[in-house]
Amino acid sequence: MIGQPDAPALSGSTVPRSRWRWTASRREAAWGWAFISPWIVGFVLFTAIPMAMALYFSLTDFDLRRPNEVQFIGLANYEQILRDPNVAQSMSITLRFAVLTVPPTIALSVGLAMLLNSPRLTGRRAFRTLFYMPTQIPLVASTLIWIGVLNEETGWVNGLLTLVGIQGPDWLNDPGWVLPSLGIVGLWGIGAMMLIALAGLQGIPSELYDAAKVDGAGAWTTLRRITLPLLTPVLFYSLLISCVGVSQYFIQAYVLTNGQPDASTLFYNVNLYREAFSFNQLGYASALAWVLFLIVLALAMLLFWSSSRWVYYAGERR
């Protein structure tokens, strides 16, 4: 009959298999595929195929200067990654930067979102716009401006610190301060994450807050028992995207410091870029790219696995 799913064929059965039919569910599925096909085509052309090519290049000694002399070398590039001190150093710098910046970024974005969600704040729309505006400025342009802002002698930051009697450091040339400087530059652009957190906050049913108030819960208890638990999907998303983003961190480090001073900002991607385009070792750089992908994939899977323990989706049954 129309609409009934095809009965599964039994092994050894003499019942003839029904012919494939263009059912309503199949029609619906086909339309779905049709509508997402642009994304699929784009994914295949601009992500999947380049990834496959990069995997192939990672098994070769592809030198940009000699594109017609590519030779297959197996896993030699991956073996070199294990021996290359720059790789270990760049991973260490990236990891340290992640620890330094991801928690404050998430905390600050949630904190700002909570402030913006407060009914007592006047001009919320204006503040939302102001906080979001930095994300609309092209990254290279804003980074170049930060060079001036963080200038040891003439920069605004040290100028403000001098007003309160503090001698500001050489933000971009002191190996001890350059990572925090990059973190500060990153914090300037938390508008997007803040908006997502704000949307999450506004999605929390207000009845829960009313009920908590009736039960005598204070602000801290409300935050701990209602706001944060129900915000965990947003926190999970922010954490995942931040971790992926830090692993790709490149533009600010390249434009502001290019791995300097003293290789203290030689992030993984800066090292990868250097290998590919300064040293022309595209095969080795492709291997680095694939190693990064596998690390990030493992991290993402770990986060997804852990999410069952701390992320609460509304309406979820456990």
Place this chain on the structure above:
Amino acid sequence: MDHRYAGSRRRLVLASIISLIAVACNSATPSTAPSASAPGASQNVAITPEPVPTSQGGLTADGKVLIRWFVGLGTGAQPDQIADEQAVVTEFNESQDKIVLSLEIYQNTTAYDILSTQIAAGNPPDIIGPVGFRGFYSYGDQLLDLQPFIDKTGYDVSGIDPKILDAYKEGFGGQVGIPFAIYPSFIYYNKDLFKEAGLAEPPHKVGEQYDGKDWTWETLTELAKKLTVDKAGNDGTSASFDKNDTSQWGYYMQWTDPRGWGTQFGPGALVGSDGKTAQVPENWQAAWQWYYDGMWKDGFIPNGAENRSELLNSDNAFQSGNVAMDFVHLWYTCCAWPAEGEPQAKSFDIAVPPSHEGTTTAKLHADTFGIMKSTAHPDEAFEVMTYLLGNDKLIARYGALPAVSSKQDAFFTALEERFAPNDIDWQVARDMLAYPDVPSHEADMPNFLKSDAAVKAFQETLITTDNLDVKAEAEKLRNELQGLFDQAD
């Protein structure tokens, strides 16, 4: 949960995670996680004055031969050089109707990356330059052997020092360059600062003494300390001198790397005569220690942060007027005077460098042009190249001493006119040609690009970090270089 579909659900989740990661790798992400899009787009854009005409097989739309000239690997990208380069291109194009010469200029910081990318994309230029030995070692096997064209056209190389001509043949498998410009080095000194300090100017002849003493690096050190002043007005010889608050430095060696520093105390090389053993020559070790002490112990040489500060014009130190002596090449005449306005160091002259253990060394640079092997029109490219080689306007703009000896008088006359009313003793520059560093501090090294980067990283460590054991750091560099040399095998 319906377990019939558990396996396919898990596969779907895994595929979604992989897709999410892959897409996230390409998508814009907020705050600390910026997009991984191509960097410094403004730096990748050519500073070409006019657009490159479209070409099919190296021909323009109207059938003329298109020759692309890539500038940026060496000098040539300074604002005041671009107009002259464009004028040369226009003059060439108007002088004949067979070839269209097209100019592409990139900032030096990205020019090597861009050229490599163009080569990989199958879209390389025809001519590169002016470029020094670094560029030639980076792309040596991509360059055309010019000997057949020299023979075919009868191009006259007799006026060029054969030693310099051979430098573009040794190790390249052919004559890949014809010397265009040579740049001896000497000390630029700020006469106003010497006058202010009441000190005699440094010697202009090798062998001359300074203030009754032999002109050695020890003598220069004492002089430099007297010319180093902190913001309270104390000079570097004073017990009250605060090296953390300096406003004027006595000495600097601008726009070079530790190999250049090393030549202060004589020539040397980081690779042994066997071409594969890493070494740090003793005289270079001593020079590095001297230079490091000058930055961090005595404070008469600006360290990395000081050099990048606005007090020293963010890395154009001599022009800032706050450096008394600067040991740099003739090409610095490109930038001693800014494109607009006047420099702080308006009144300057040049002096000979001091000697080390009786030997004076003035490191030498050489620039020229190369033709890419991949050019579709080698004859036309060679014609253009010889035009550029013979162009006196270009040489003057690059601050380049012509490699052809018969043109050197006219070059210095042009320099005198350019820097008038400053009366500069250009004889010092001529005299320094007799004291080149042999082997050149820019000599080839195995795995050249990475070895060069390792030396620059070593430099960065020394100029940014106090309290280092220079000998230990030099040993680390040697070990790193040996590893890189071994990789090249």
